[in-house]
Amino acid sequence: MNCEVCHLKDLEVEHYEIREVLRCILHTIIFHRALGLVRPKEIDLELFEITYVQCGDLKVEKKIDEKIEQLIGWVEKHPNKKSQICLSFYEVKNKQASWFTNKIERLYWEHWYVNLNVVQQPKTAYARSHSSKDIVDSENALEERSIRRACLETSLREVLFQIIRFVNDKKDHVPPIPNREGAISFPYEITIPSSSDSAFGMDMIKRMLQTGHPTMLS
């Protein structure tokens, strides 16, 4: 089985938009991969006129929110850097038990990379001065922001269409649906690849620990 990789289109977001944008994208992807019985849940974005669909699983929601918070924390520590979040689906394969360990291997069959450029809004937009020049500047800044927001909404729609296209074009690599209760049929993990650059060792230890436990979710 091959591993399909999808790099979604880059999105330029402001700090306060990260949460909504990522929730929308990650939930949409998971909805397409949660092939168990789902009762879809529609969520309207507050910042954009977009409605996306969740699979309705609370654990998924919680996990996604946790990872988003993690990314936001990373972004705050590394401003003006491109950030990336990776959603991966894998199969758990039991390897032959050896003398020392009962290794359980993860076979990844799909990776989704969400790329964000977090822009910092210039401070002049929030100036409270009452001088006419500042007012004009802040009006211009607001107008720029609304233009940027409209562009982001268009880009976000394109990303969502991109997800749908990818999901539909490539179906052969999806493993058979296991007989399992619940919406989530395939184990998945959400990682922040950029954050592991400075914690390579920790990441390795984490993976070793994970492979020692037959857990479905990271």
Next chain:
Amino acid sequence: MDQIVSQFLLKSLHIILDSRIPSLYPNDRGGYAVSASCAKKSDKWFNLALGDRPAALDNLNFWHRNLMDPMIIDIILVHEGPNSSSVDNLYTSTSTKAMVETVIERWSVHYECPRVTPNMNDSSAHKKIYKKLIVLLRSLYCQMRFLPAYRIFRQLNSSSQTYNFDIIYKVSSFGDPFSRTEEAMMQDYTFSPVEASSGRLCVSVTYHKTLSDFNLVPAGSLFPRIITDYVGSPTTKPLRSFPSSGKVVEATSSPLRGARPPSSSPFQRPHSWTSGFHRGAPFAQASPPVYHMYRSPSPPSDFYGQWGPYSRSVSQRAVSCDDYQLSPPFSPSPNHSYSHSPSPSPSPPAHISGCNTSQHRGRSGTSPMNIPHVVAAGNSRYSSPNLSDPNRQHSLPPPSPLNSRLDPSSQDSPSRIRSYRKSESQRSAELHFGVANHYTGHKLLRDGRDDSGRFSGLLSSSGSPKIGFSRSSSRLSLQDDSDDCEFSCPFDVDDVDSSASLARNNLDSRRSSEQSSATMGAKSQDAAVGVLVHMLRNAPPLRQDPSCYSSPSLNMELGAGVTASSGFFLPRKTSDALEELRSYREMKNLLLSKSGACLSKEEA
């Protein structure tokens, strides 16, 4: 494989209609509440639970017998023609207004090139195909929400406004080709087909890239009105959009009314099944739902059960029956009296469309009740800004029969209040509700509401018809102290068990009183509303000590309410809640029947 294909067709049709047609469900779509186990099983197909299938899908089984025929679903926007302006709307009669139908989306689901292969029964192959179809349907579900038409569907489904457009659908095995101009405005998207050994399943859509070219505006937005008797803030009151005041709507204008046969169903969209059922289906199924709404107690069964987070569809259903014959009250030139001139069908579909738009007004996200005094501006979601005093009077029931019937079951201590209340109610039934009364009621409403939402303040000695305004931000907080002489609070601390049984008795007696009052004439409307008010006021569990009923004064009642509310929350039995729910249902049915009776009476 055939079963998979046919279920796929059904599921895709369900997904498409569910996301585009606001009036798809004639009854309260309470999830799996009333569905049989077989309905649940069918919902699990493709691991996508959507809820009960609309009745329209049953037609598909009958119609779409040949799986090889493509299923073309046209989503049609019914809107004002380009030559009609907002100003013209004010002055032209509805019969001359041109409504135009435009196909804004065309979905095509097709099982192509079926062929017989030797491995038709290969179960592993079927599993793979099934898995791929699951993914395809997930994408379809998401895509429905990403396309432009979803926004206007959400607008129509919103509870706050009516609009000058509607969405209908047509299912057929072929689609009329688009003109060049139409094609230029549309875009295609084709989902990757799912290959099967015996053919392949294809889903594609042609859709309008943008709907901003259509003049889709709220119906009442052009007609600002001054509400002279506005009472209360709509945003804080859960009791709204009750359809009982059918005559309220009637007062404004109902050009649809005369032309519309009573048998048309407000809920049956013109299912344009091109196998010959184009717009015929609604007539065949027309009468039962309508009369069901008017006469049967069951449809609004959930009305009283859910005040707060009220399901939109229930209020919508309850409203639509009354409203379907009537244009939205605050739309003097109702845009939804579609002439359907290009269509061969007679008026009912137009009225159905009109009904559907009018019932949007009634779709309250919070409450089914439209205590008619709370009138709304053009954009409000209340049913009528045109409430005139005579209309309003009809909506308040004469409480005297109820009071007299309930007297035996009342407690001793509130007897003084009982008599007080009785006379007050009688007066309320006879009075016209003037502006002052409403304002006072509103003011007292606020006072009551401040006190954890209790309306004991309403019982003050004015004896005014504002009793009819007993709305509250919380159903549970409605309380009328003087009414407790007739109904003891089911949540009394002092006597939980007996109060529960007493509440049951009260509810029973209320129910019987409601039923008997159903036979009354115009005043019975007032009686019904008064009974409802009584019930609402007594429902909330705020009072612990029956002795607090003894004083009719506002301050004492408020004080008692405050102290009661603090120690209020007793464990309430499910049976009590069920009883209460039943009583609310009965009340709602009564009011509905009243409104229907009054409406027909007024029409006569």
